[in-house]
Amino acid sequence: MIPGPIEFDPAVLREMGKPTTSHLDPWFMEQFGQALERMREVFMSPSGQPFIVAGTGTLAMDMAGANLIEPGDRALVVNTGYFGDRFGALMERYGAQVDHVRAEVGDMPALEQVEAALRSHSYKLVTVTQVDTSTGVLADVKGVAALARQYGALAVVDGVCSVAGEELRMDEWGVDLALTASQKAVGAPPGLALVVAGPRALEAWRKRKTPVCNYYADFGNWLPIMEAYEARKPAYFGTPAVNLVAALNVSLGQILAEGMEARIARHRKLSDACKAGVTALGLRQLPREHCRAHTMTAPYYPEGVDASLVGKIGAAGVIVAGGLHPACRAQYFRIGHMGAHTPADILAVMGALESALAASGYAFEHGAGVAAAQKVFLS
Amino acid sequence: MIPGPIEFDPAVLREMGKPTTSHLDPWFMEQFGQALERMREVFMSPSGQPFIVAGTGTLAMDMAGANLIEPGDRALVVNTGYFGDRFGALMERYGAQVDHVRAEVGDMPALEQVEAALRSHSYKLVTVTQVDTSTGVLADVKGVAALARQYGALAVVDGVCSVAGEELRMDEWGVDLALTASQKAVGAPPGLALVVAGPRALEAWRKRKTPVCNYYADFGNWLPIMEAYEARKPAYFGTPAVNLVAALNVSLGQILAEGMEARIARHRKLSDACKAGVTALGLRQLPREHCRAHTMTAPYYPEGVDASLVGKIGAAGVIVAGGLHPACRAQYFRIGHMGAHTPADILAVMGALESALAASGYAFEHGAGVAAAQKVFLS
Numbered sequence: 225m226i227p228g229p230i231e232f233d234p235a236v237l238r239e240m241g242k243p244t245t246s247h248l249d250p251w252f253m254e255q256f257g258q259a260l261e262r263m264r265e266v267f268m269s270p271s272g273q274p275f276i277v278a279g280t281g282t283l284a285m286d287m288a289g290a291n292l293i294e295p296g297d298r299a300l301v302v303n304t305g306y307f308g309d310r311f312g313a314l315m316e317r318y319g320a321q322v323d324h325v326r327a328e329v330g331d332m333p334a335l336e337q338v339e340a341a342l343r344s345h346s347y348k349l350v351t352v353t354q355v356d357t358s359t360g361v362l363a364d365v366k367g368v369a370a371l372a373r374q375y376g377a378l379a380v381v382d383g384v385c386s387v388a389g390e391e392l393r394m395d396e397w398g399v400d401l402a403l404t405a406s407q408k409a410v411g412a413p414p415g416l417a418l419v420v421a422g423p424r425a426l427e428a429w430r431k432r433k434t435p436v437c438n439y440y441a442d443f444g445n446w447l448p449i450m451e452a453y454e455a456r457k458p459a460y461f462g463t464p465a466v467n468l469v470a471a472l473n474v475s476l477g478q479i480l481a482e483g484m485e486a487r488i489a490r491h492r493k494l495s496d497a498c499k500a501g502v503t504a505l506g507l508r509q510l511p512r513e514h515c516r517a518h519t520m521t522a523p524y525y526p527e528g529v530d531a532s533l534v535g536k537i538g539a540a541g542v543i544v545a546g547g548l549h550p551a552c553r554a555q556y557f558r559i560g561h562m563g564a565h566t567p568a569d570i571l572a573v574m575g576a577l578e579s580a581l582a583a584s585g586y587a588f589e590h591g592a593g594v595a596a597a598q599k600v601f602l603s
Numbered sequence: 604m605i606p607g608p609i610e611f612d613p614a615v616l617r618e619m620g621k622p623t624t625s626h627l628d629p630w631f632m633e634q635f636g637q638a639l640e641r642m643r644e645v646f647m648s649p650s651g652q653p654f655i656v657a658g659t660g661t662l663a664m665d666m667a668g669a670n671l672i673e674p675g676d677r678a679l680v681v682n683t684g685y686f687g688d689r690f691g692a693l694m695e696r697y698g699a700q701v702d703h704v705r706a707e708v709g710d711m712p713a714l715e716q717v718e719a720a721l722r723s724h725s726y727k728l729v730t731v732t733q734v735d736t737s738t739g740v741l742a743d744v745k746g747v748a749a750l751a752r753q754y755g756a757l758a759v760v761d762g763v764c765s766v767a768g769e770e771l772r773m774d775e776w777g778v779d780l781a782l783t784a785s786q787k788a789v790g791a792p793p794g795l796a797l798v799v800a801g802p803r804a805l806e807a808w809r810k811r812k813t814p815v816c817n818y819y820a821d822f823g824n825w826l827p828i829m830e831a832y833e834a835r836k837p838a839y840f841g842t843p844a845v846n847l848v849a850a851l852n853v854s855l856g857q858i859l860a861e862g863m864e865a866r867i868a869r870h871r872k873l874s875d876a877c878k879a880g881v882t883a884l885g886l887r888q889l890p891r892e893h894c895r896a897h898t899m900t901a902p903y904y905p906e907g908v909d910a911s912l913v914g915k916i917g918a919a920g921v922i923v924a925g926g927l928h929p930a931c932r933a934q935y936f937r938i939g940h941m942g943a944h945t946p947a948d949i950l951a952v953m954g955a956l957e958s959a960l961a962a963s964g965y966a967f968e969h970g971a972g973v974a975a976a977q978k979v980f981l982s
Contacts, residue, residue: 229623229845240846241620244608244792246922278794279658279819280841286819314818407842413623415657415794415844437816439693440658440665460927462659463786465794466608467619468844543625548839 225573226545227357227385227520227560229407229414232471233478236412239471247466248458255470256453262476263420266410267387267402268484269394272420275446276472278465281384281405283441284417285314288351288380288401290438291421291429295319297348300341300377304332304363304515305356305549307382315351318437323347329551330359332515335367342375348428349378349400354386358548360522360558361511362390366397373398378425384408387418388479389491389519389562400425406468409491409519409562411475415468478564491518494561494570497600501574504596505581505588510549510556519562522547524555529584533557536580542573567601604952605924606736606764606899606939608786608793611850612857615791618850626845627837634849635832641855642799645789646766646781647863648773651799654825655851657844660763660784662820663796664693667730667759667780669817670800670808674698676727679720679756683711683742683894684735684928686761694730697816702726708930709738711894714746721754727807728757728779733765737927739901739937740890741769745776752777757804763787766797767858768870768898768941779804785847788870788898788941790854794847857943870897873940873949876979880953883975884960884967889928889935898941901926903934908963912936915959921952946980 225231245252256276263274277283293299293315301312303324312322325333325341342350350372352363369379381402383392389409394402400422407414421429421443429436429443436442445461452459479487495518502509502523510522525533531554534546545560547553559573574593581588604610624631635655642653656662668690672678678699680691683706691701704712704720721729729751731742744760751758760781762771768788773781779801786793800808800822808815808822815821824840831838858866874897881888881902889901904912910933913925924939926932938952953972960967 226625228842229625232623237620237622241616243616244611244786246605246608246924247793248924249922279662280844282841283658283819286817289818317814317816317818317821405842407623407845413844413846414626414842415847435696437696438665438819439668439696440662440817441819442696462661463607463784463793465659465792465844465847466786467792468794468847545625 225542225559225561225569227558230411230560230563232411232413233475233564236471236475239474240413240467242467242470244466247464252466252470253453253456253458255473256464257456259469259473259476260450260454262473262480263418265480266476266484267394267420268392268396269420269422271395272422273426273447273450275419275421275450276469277417277446278415278462279417280414281403281417284403284405284419285311285382286438287417287419287441288403289314289318290436290441291443292349292378292380292401292425293318293320294432294434298345300325300347300350302333302338302350302352302363302368304353304359304361305329306358307353307356307384311351311353311382329549330361330510331512332361332363335364335371338368339371342371342377347375347377349380351380351382353382354390354392355517355519357385357520359510360517360520361515362517363515365392365399369397369399378428385517385519388487390517391488394420394422406472410472411479411563412468412472415465416472491562493600494565495521497567497570497597498559498561498573500600501570501593501597504592505578519560521559521561522556525557526586529581529586530554533580533584536583537576540576540579542576570597604921604938604940604948606937609790609939609942611790611792612854612943615850615854618853619792619846621846621849623845626843631845631849632832632835632837634852635843636835638848638852638855639829639833641852641859642797644859645855645863646773646799647771647775648799648801650774651801652805652826652829654798654800654829655848656796656825657794657841658796659793660782660796663782663784663798664690664761665817666796666798666820666822667782668693668697669815669820670822671728671757671759671780671804672697672699673811673813677724679704679726679729681712681717681729681731681742681747683732683738683740684708685737686732686735686763690730690732690761708928709740709889710891711740711742714743714750717747718750721750721756726754726756728759730759730761732761733769733771734896734898736764736899738889739896739899740894741896742894744771744778748776748778757807764896764898767866769896770867773799773801785851789851790858790942791847791851794844795851870941872979873944874900876946876949876976877938877940877952879979880949880972880976883971884957898939900938900940901935904936905965908960908965909933912959912963915962916955919955919958921955949976
């Protein structure tokens, strides 16, 4: 129960272990083509162009930055943590002048702040991390995208810890590019960078005056390949990660079989239950109440308990993650609940957390956490 | 039997399908650390720094180009086909002035030509594709590296279709950087870019005056991660492709259990047998006799037979690949024989090839191919 790599469905893992076919095998062309089609549905972007490329979520960010930024462009980062800093550094590498709109750790910048920045300069694009994995802050992507559109900037969403878990309606909300990685809510083992670029993002790339200063990330190298595979035709730029792409296709199929609305609702329910449980145990959370992710929960250690709690939760049978944000790494831990999780998983987390808290000498009403979580499931 | 993805050992595939652990799990840290140590042995580079990064072989090339080239640098490509062209285009992307030393398709440039180029200009680096997958030409890496050293240039080897199959002694031959991809002779499914950078390459990177214009490929982001994992310590830049890295480690372990000398000798034997078989059937080969790879064989279709032969070989039970080089794509096909192959596999290829040739109405002495191959194995 960490915020990625998540636990994967047995059918997805079975696909991983099958003998690797040629990347031009008709069976594989069908898997790849279908995965591309399914990505459009999962990202809720009928107008978008999907890319599936061997790499990490950082490569997906790099594909956005390298293709959309030209030297001298101005970019705005709606910063809610570690990954906002990373997007800023990455765009500077390609010659952008980057401004950050920040909030306190655990909060998100107000839309008024974002609008003030957009009014003060002309930005080519605005990036926003929908869920910053370092803090569990959920940003207002819909609001940011609307402002970006209003001020003529591209809206770029880092959805690594959100796509297929949080509500993200690319086309409806006017998001121009969204990205994620395979090992998060999309539900396949790590190793694939996933990007969907809308028409305005592709147009901005086509209108570049300078070549993309990154050979591997260049849309120009991958676009013909993605178009070919979607047409079930052979094409080659780099050898696709055959097993991973086939496993991704299995997972995307499961996601669409569940249905995007039902899936988003399930993630909300799991999140509400988890958060109710930690609150009932007297634990505060890092993200403020108005901006809490539904794909993860980030509780502070209670008074008198330190980071050794993570090991104790592990000893009680559930693996969670420690803190990541440099400013407060030792003060909180992180529970991931994205993907194929069920109420039973959340109750297991609560049970292990209660055991670990008891072992730490922390005083609380035993059973309060699991009861509060269960109450949400039965509501 | 295509030149990648190759067939993978069942133990490697079993590793692929295991539940994914956290990238910071002690078990995984051990797998990653061990894989890095083993890479040094497989690349025969005790002094080298290995990198294992989620991506394709092209990403490995990009890591070489992006980190070693600065705008205005001059680079020389010893060009034996499609992948030499790619290396040139890639380095131009980072601002290099690139010269190519070329030979006719199927041949390799003479060392005299390479030396003449090195004498005429001062080059920062020389790239050479050890085996160009498009043509099956084996270049004289030892000779090129010695010349590069003599003229003060870095020697960069694209070993995608050669590392762990062909003889490549990085340190002994003075190769400064070599790279490959997981799905070739290294024997793990596609999705990992593998690079070993020697001290002179790292020094050139450290002495850069300009930042690396590629965020994802930047040695600076990955070096601390590789050093940490080799010390079995946790570190994060991008989430490693856990299943692939663990599978790679299984394969590297098998390679070292066989022993590098024995493995190189086995590839030579398999190659000699395959080439003797196609010759006995009257098929000429694309690469000239003095520069034929041992990891693949590239026969021309005989007179009166066209590219439909590939499908007929497939119908007879063995999958081979069509041509790739733009200049003569429809005139030849490609048999891969790298990795865990045995004499039985080569005999199976010969059998299927004979069946397909017979079905194409081509006149030859039935059994001559398998007999010639078997003769090599018994010699």
